[in-house]
Amino acid sequence: MIDSGNSRSKVALADHQGILVSDIMSSEQLAAGDVLSWCQSHDYAIPSYVLASHVSQPQTRTAISRWAQPLTIHWASTHAQQAGVTNAYQQWQTLGCDRWLTLLAAQQRSQGRFPSLIVDTGTALTIDWLDSHGQHLGGWIIPGFELMRDAVLARAPGVFIDSDSSRGRATAPASNTSDGLLNGCQAAQSGVVRQALAVTAELPAWQHFRVLLCGGNHQELLAVMPDNTDVVPDLVIHGLQVYAEDLRLR
Ligand SMILES: Nc1ncnc2c1ncn2[C@@H]1O[C@H](COP(=O)(O)OP(=O)(O)O)[C@@H](O)[C@H]1O
Numbered sequence: 001m002i003d004s005g006n007s008r009s010k011v012a013l014a015d016h017q018g019i020l021v022s023d024i025m026s027s028e029q030l031a032a033g034d035v036l037s038w039c040q041s042h043d044y045a046i047p048s049y050v051l052a053s054h055v056s057q058p059q060t061r062t063a064i065s066r067w068a069q070p071l072t073i074h075w076a077s078t079h080a081q082q083a084g085v086t087n088a089y090q091q092w093q094t095l096g097c098d099r100w101l102t103l104l105a106a107q108q109r110s111q112g113r114f115p116s117l118i119v120d121t122g123t124a125l126t127i128d129w130l131d132s133h134g135q136h137l138g139g140w141i142i143p144g145f146e147l148m149r150d151a152v153l154a155r156a157p158g159v160f161i162d163s164d165s166s167r168g169r170a171t172a173p174a175s176n177t178s179d180g181l182l183n184g185c186q187a188a189q190s191g192v193v194r195q196a197l198a199v200t201a202e203l204p205a206w207q208h209f210r211v212l213l214c215g216g217n218h219q220e221l222l223a224v225m226p227d228n229t230d231v232v233p234d235l236v237i238h239g240l241q242v243y244a245e246d247l248r249l250r
C-alpha cells in the first residue's frame with residue numbers, strides 16, 4: 001500500500017490480517033521504485049498487487065506506474081459512497097483521495113457508535129467531520145505548519161529565521177522575528193483545531209465524538225488535543241486496507 005502525499009510517501013506491506021511492516025520514503029525514492037527492494041530487504045515476497053493513494057504531482061504517479069508495471073496496480077479514488085461512508089461534496093470526485101481514505105478508516109473504527117473529527121497534519125492541515133451514520137459533513141483545508149511558514153518567508157523579505165529552533169511554541173508571545181513566525185504558525189495550527197472543536201460542540205448528536213489525529217506533524221498538536229483523541233499517524237494506510245477489503249482485492 002502506498003500513500004503518496006505532497007511532502008513524502010508512506011508505504012506498508014499488508015496481508016489479509018493487517019499491516020506487516022511500514023515505512024516512510026521520499027517522493028524521489030518512491031518514484032525510483034525503491035519499494036520493491038524495500039520489500040525484499042524485509043524478507044517479504046514482492047506483493048501480488050499495489051494499492052496506491054496519490055494526491056501529489058502527476059509525474060510521481062507516472063513513475064510509480066512504470067516500476068509497478070509487472071504487478072497489478074490499483075489507484076484508490078474518491079467515491080460518492082463506499083464502505084458505509086457518504087461523501088459531503090456535491091462534486092464528490094474533487095475531495096482528496098487521502099481525505100476519503102481517512103473517512104473510511106474512521107468509519108471502520110467507529111462502526112457507527114460515535115461521530116469522528118479527523119485532523120490530518122500533513123503538507124496541508126485538513127479537518128473532516130464524519131457523523132455516526134457515516135455521513136461526511138465536510139471539512140477544512142489550511143496550509144500545514146511548513147507551508148504556512150514558507151509562504152511568509154517567500155513573500156515578506158523582512159521576515160527571516162535565524163534561530164536554531166525549527167518548531168514554534170503556540171503558547172508563547174515572541175520578541176524576535178524568527179520566533180514570531182514559528183510561534184505564530186504553530187498557534188495557527190492549534191487555533192484551527194480549537195475552532196473545529198468549538199464548531200463540533202454546537203453540532204446536534206455530537207456529544208460523544210472522538211478525534212482522530214494523523215499525519216507527519218501530529219506530535220506538535222498533541223497539547224491542544226482533547227482527551228477523546230486517538231493518535232493514528234498512518235490513518236490513510238488504514239483507509240487503504242478498508243478500501244482493499246471493500247473492493248475484495250487479492
Ligand atoms: N522526518 C520528517 N520528514 C519530513 N517531514 C516531516 C518529518 N517529520 C515531520 N514532518 C512533517 O510532516 C509533514 C508531512 O506530513 P505527511 O503526513 O507525510 O504529509 P503528506 O501526506 O502531505 O506528504 C511535513 O510537512 C513536515 O512538517
Ligand SMILES: CC(C)(COP(=O)(O)O)[C@@H](O)C(=O)NCCC(=O)O
Pocket residue numbers: 005006007055094095096097098099120122123124125126141
Ligand atoms: C488537501 C490535500 C492537498 C491534502 O494533501 P496532503 O497534505 O495530505 O498531502 C489533498 O487532500 C487534496 O489535494 N485534496 C483535494 C481538494 C479537496 O480535498 O477538497
